[in-house]
Amino acid sequence: MNLDDELRALGRSAVVPPVDDALTAAVLNRVADIPVRRRMRDRWRFFVAGLCVLLAGLALTPPVRATVAEWLRIGGVEARPVGTAPSTAPPIPVVTGRLSLDDAARTAGFTPAWPRELGTPAGVDASPRFVAMGWDGVRLEQFQSGVSPLYWKKYYNQIEYVPEVSGYWFSTPHTLVLVDQRVVRIAGPTLVWERAGVTYRLEVADKARAVQLAAGTS
Incomplete structure (x- = not known):
C-alpha cells in the first residue's frame, strides 16, 4: 500500500x-x-x-498601439516588419489618368474623397474598388477594405500612430507589395488610415502636412 x-x-x-x-x-x-x-x-x-x-x-498609448500595428492590419493594408529596408525611395509616382471624379466613382463603385484644400486632382485613375489621385508632390490612393488586405507594407523602422486620424505614419522607405506577392514599388513616407470601410494611403514627404491633408479629406 x-x-x-x-x-x-x-x-x-x-x-x-x-x-x-x-x-x-x-x-x-x-x-x-x-x-x-x-x-x-x-x-x-x-x-x-x-x-x-x-x-x-x-x-x-501611441507607442503601444504602434507596436500592435506591427502585426495587425490597418484597413486594407497589412504592415509586416522585416530585417532590412530600402535606403531610398524614388519620387512619388504621378497619377497619369485623366478620369473625371464622376467616372472614377462609377468605375470604383464608391464615391472617392480627397483633401479639399488641394482642389481638383491633376490626375485621376480608377479600377473596381480602387481610386488613385495625384497633385504636385502628393499621391492619394483609396480602396474599399475587404476581408483580405490589398497591400502588404514591408518596413524596417517603427511605425508611428497618428491619433488625429487613427492612422499610422510610415516615415521611411518601404516595399509595397500586392497580396499576390507582386512587388509594386518602393514607397516613401506614407500615412495610412481607414474610415467608413475605405482605406487611404497618402504619400507626401512631410508628416505634419500629411496629417493636415488627411484631416481635410472628405
Whole structure:
C-alpha cells in the first residue's frame, strides 16, 4: 500500500468526536469578522481596479498601439516588419489618368474623397474598388477594405500612430507589395488610415502636412 492509500484508510478509520453546534457557529462568526480578511478583500479589489486602469492606459498609448500595428492590419493594408529596408525611395509616382471624379466613382463603385484644400486632382485613375489621385508632390490612393488586405507594407523602422486620424505614419522607405506577392514599388513616407470601410494611403514627404491633408479629406 502506498502513502496515498494509507492516508485514505486513516481518514476513513479516524473517529471524530462530536462538536458543539454553538461553538461551531461562534467560530465561524468570528472568522467572518476578522479585519485582516476584509483588508485582503479590499486590497484585491483595488488591485483589479488598478490593473484595469493600467491596461486602458496602455491601449491608448501611441507607442503601444504602434507596436500592435506591427502585426495587425490597418484597413486594407497589412504592415509586416522585416530585417532590412530600402535606403531610398524614388519620387512619388504621378497619377497619369485623366478620369473625371464622376467616372472614377462609377468605375470604383464608391464615391472617392480627397483633401479639399488641394482642389481638383491633376490626375485621376480608377479600377473596381480602387481610386488613385495625384497633385504636385502628393499621391492619394483609396480602396474599399475587404476581408483580405490589398497591400502588404514591408518596413524596417517603427511605425508611428497618428491619433488625429487613427492612422499610422510610415516615415521611411518601404516595399509595397500586392497580396499576390507582386512587388509594386518602393514607397516613401506614407500615412495610412481607414474610415467608413475605405482605406487611404497618402504619400507626401512631410508628416505634419500629411496629417493636415488627411484631416481635410472628405
